[in-house]
Amino acid sequence: MPELPEVEVTRRGVENRFLGCTLLQCTVRQPRLRWPVPEQIALMSGPLLATHRRSKYLFLTFEGGHVVVHLGMSGSLQIVANDAPWRTHEHVEWRFANGSLRLYDPRRFGSVEFIPPDQPWTAYARLSHLGPEPLTDAFDGDVLFKATRGRKLAIKLFLLSGVPVVGVGNIYASESLFRAGIRPGKASARLTRKQCHDLAASIIGVLTESIARGGSTLKDFAGVDGTLGHFQLHTDVYDREGLRCKRCESGVIKRVVQGQRSTFYCPACQY
DNA sequence: CCATATACCTGGCAGC
């Protein structure tokens, strides 16, 4: 479920609850995730010193090193009472005095990896070829315009590649292109400078609003069952095949397949 | 280098 907003909301939830708290024990129940969970993960202890996010990767820093969590397609981090019974698909637990954080991931496309304490979290190898963060100065319409020059790949697929910008997954790619009025199948290099500015603004807007909604949702949820990263998904175009376009009200939303994945758009108001 | 296909894994759902 996780695109950038879900991961960011999860990070904030973890930080609010556990920053500065002492990790009492880490239990790895199922080490076979996307990659094998390294032995060092279970040896971690001491206070949670910091949390970070880059793209869809979440970093938890302890004295003994950094824990890198990726939620894959179906992962989430949830806060449960200490000694709560294990549910199926709960693979890793970090136990603190004030509650336990658990990685729940039915499909096991998620991962938990380790970075030694003498390295900065930014040295994580999987970050090396990623594009700019969308919610920083490193990304804007000019950056997107330059990145798209010479690229024949459909803009929707290019966004998903993580090259022009990171954190835009399958849902928000459709949502951003809808908001910017751009066809998902359009060759990247054929976007005008203005379209790149519109698209960059749309990406930033869509992600920012989703974080805000998730943050408010999180507040409600956290008091009830402690669940992190739950969203009431709100979309203008994603998963609305056959429904009337919310913007032009004349088009009917189409679903097409690009790169073996679903894309949604309005044929009447996206060009 | 670029573009495309495939693999990993489990569960929910529509249709028969």
Place this chain on the structure above:
DNA sequence: TGCTGCCAGGTATATG
């Protein structure tokens, strides 16, 4: 009810 096939919010890797 139970089966089958399709779909699911990610990304590393292999192949043209």
